[in-house]
Every structure is written in structure tokens, then in C-alpha cells.
Amino acid sequence: MLVNKIYKITLFLLGLVYILLQGFGMELQGAVIATVTLVLLTLFYSKSTKYISKFFLSFLVIFTLAESINAVYWFLPAVDDNKIDYLYYISNILFIISYLVLIYKMIRQLNLKVVFSELTIPIIVLIALDIFCVSLISSTTVETLTYQQYLLEYIYNAVVMALLSFALIDYMYRNNSKSMLFLLGCIFMTFSEIIQLAYFYILTDDNLGFVYSFFLVVAFFFFYMQSQYKVTEPELAYEDEAFKIEKT
Template sequence: MMKKELKCILISTVVSLMIVLSSVFGFEKFSNSFELLVVPIITIIYLWKVRPKAINFTFFMVFYTLGDLVWISGIEAKYDFFYYVTNGLFILGYVFLLVEIFKNINFKRVLIAHGLEFFVLIVLLIYMMYVLIKIVKPATFVTDYKLAVQILELIYNSILLLLLTSSVLYYIQDTTKKNLVFFLGCTLLVFSELVLIGYYYMVDDIRLSYVSTSLYIFGFLLLYYQTLMKKETVPFVSS
């Protein structure tokens, strides 16, 4: 198992470095295209190797892949259309991932055993949504449909925060190693998007984009890696 974990870390590191260094040395088009092909490649491997498959997680991977492929096809085309279609597919993918999580959460059990944690998570969710609204709402978008973009961004970011919150509940309900890897994958994926929001709307520092890319790659590879793990009957407790 340790060999698989090291392999996952090594692949994530190599892929991240290839994307970042390509951008640093001026191969921006290659870097962007390669980054957008990472999830489709992971999805193909997942569909080929993993048995049995969780149907909702499979839909998540497929719709996210479609979003990346649509964006690749429209990199040099009209921005608005491909922006809406791509983000719509991403949102649909995340909805299926949330359905998969909610399907496996016993909310009554979580509330009884972790009532305080549940309350704190809800408060943090509301606060983070408020902060994101304050960041995105005044942003200047190069589009004739500013309100539509703001609404789409709000929906997208709200789903990401809900994903982060629900993945925490999913893990604390059953603290197995598989659930921990799933939680870490979701967390890295969400934080990659939050860092990207900081880069787009707050601090124009390309290093934030590189950090976001690395978190994104590690997050998706962890989500794939957890599909290879067997469900444990004994809870995992870190030392």
C-alpha cells in the first residue's frame, strides 16, 4: 500500500512540475492544454481499471472530463459560450460528487455524535460564502452578461464550499483511511479553486496559479487513488 501512496505522490509531483515549468519557460499553450488533459486521462484510467464503480463518482469524473474537453476545444474561440458550458458541466459533476457523499452520510448519527462539529462547520460554511460573495460581486468581468457570470460564480463557489463541508462530515462519521484520502482529495480540490479565486480577484501573482495547479493535480489523483482502496471495517486512527 505504501508503494502505491508513494507512486501517487511522485506522479502528482512530476505532473505538477511539468505544467508549472512549461508555463515558467514560456510554453503557456502547452501548459494549459496539458493541465486540461490531466482529468480526462485520470478518468480513462479510472473507467478502465476500477471495479466496481460508484455510479455518482463516475458521473462526476465524466462530466468534469467533458468540461475540460469543451474548454480545450474553445481555448481560442468565443469566451462566453465556452465559459458557461464548461462551468455548467463542472457544476453538474460536483453535484454528482455531493450526491455520492450525501448518500453515504447518516446525518442523524453525525448530529448525535458530532453535534458541535456540525454546528461549527455550518457557521464556517455561511461565513465563507459571505466572504466569497464580497470578493466576487464587485469584480469586473469582461462580458456583456455580468449578472449571469456573477450568479454562475456564486453557484459554483457555493457548491465547492458545500463539498468541503460535506467531505469533513463524511470523514468524521467513519474515520477510515479511505475516507481520509477522499476528504484530503476534496479539500485540495476546493482549496485549488479558492487559491485561483485569490489570484483572479485579489492578488495578481502568477505563483498563486502554480499553487492552484499543484493542489488541483494532487486532489484529483487522491480522489482516483481512494477508488483503488478497499473499505475498512476497522476505523483508521492516526498515531
């Protein structure tokens, strides 16, 4: 349909503009463009998708709301150091909730008994890696954040890493195109979050603005692509299929 093509072209152009704005340090304008883009993406998904997931739609709505609060934040006066920055906490909590919605979406579609019996060792390894990575990443902000902000950032990073881990488990369990696209989206989202943290709290290299915004746009591209597939039962891996044929 012509309307869908116009939507896609508009979203592509807005994504490109967002990357450029963030890369050149125009964060106010970038935040506004990001909000507009997410609103259009949410509307496009709800109107054009055949297999609508209420959980993925909820993720888009909550993430968009969090991003819109970030945009509003730039139009308000700076908060004094001795006062609580409520918008900071609200927006970050909303981002956390949006990621938790995606995690819950995956968990409810998994056969946990099969997953834990077949993927015990990978799960243990992922848990150990998550704890190490979250502690390492969060430690970089100890000197720049208050205890409450650091705790929130730690939880935020833990949820992001959990999202990536569950996406990997989901892919190993399902072995299909939808889970692969979702995993790719989570990988780019995780890198975007890590680089964004470095951009705001550690390094002053403006090139990081290009990188994290590009990764964010690519992440949502893969998220949208996977949303066009229907959830199906796990597919046999090549080795399992060959073993089954030989057995029969």
C-alpha cells in the first residue's frame, strides 16, 4: 500500500536525521525527533502489522513515553544538585519497565522445563557473565552519580543484560527467523545503551553520538522486522534433524 510505503520512507528519513542530530551534539532536537519517530513507529505497527503482540505494542508505548519525557527534560531548567531530579528517575524507570515487558513476553512463550533441562550450562554461564558485565559497566559511573542514581543505573544495566541473555536463550530454544531478528535487535540495543552510558558519563568524544544513535535505530529496525513474524514452535537444528532422520 502507498500509505505503508510513505510511513516506511518517513521513518527511515527520521531515523537518519536522528543519527545526524545526535552525532553533531544537537541532543534537544534529537530527543524531539526520536519522540516523533517512535510515535509514528508505534502507530505504523498497530495499523499495519498482521500479528500484533500486545506486549510488543506495550513496549513501544512505554519506551515512547520515556523518550518523550527525555524530550521535555531539555525544555526545563536544570535541577539543582541538592534537589531530586524526578524526571530522570521517571524516564529511566519507564525504560526499565519497557525492557521488562519484552523479557516477560519471551518468558511466557518459553517452555521453561525444557529450557532449563537442555540449556543448563549456557544459562549458568550467562548469569555469571551478566553479573560481571553489569558490575563492570556500572562501576564506571560511581564517581559521577549519587548512590540513588547509581543504584538505578545498576538495575537499568542489569535489566538490559537480562534482556540480551533471554533473547539469546530464546534463539537457542526456537532456532527460527523471528528469534534471530529479535536477538539482533537486543544486541544492537545493548551496545547502544553501553555506548550511550560511556558518552554521557565517561568520554567526551562526539563520534559516540553517531554510534549509539545508529545502533538504536538499527535495533528498532530488527525489532520491527521480528514483529512481522508469527510466534511458532521451536525448529529443529540441522544436527537434530539429521539425527532424527537417521533414527527413523
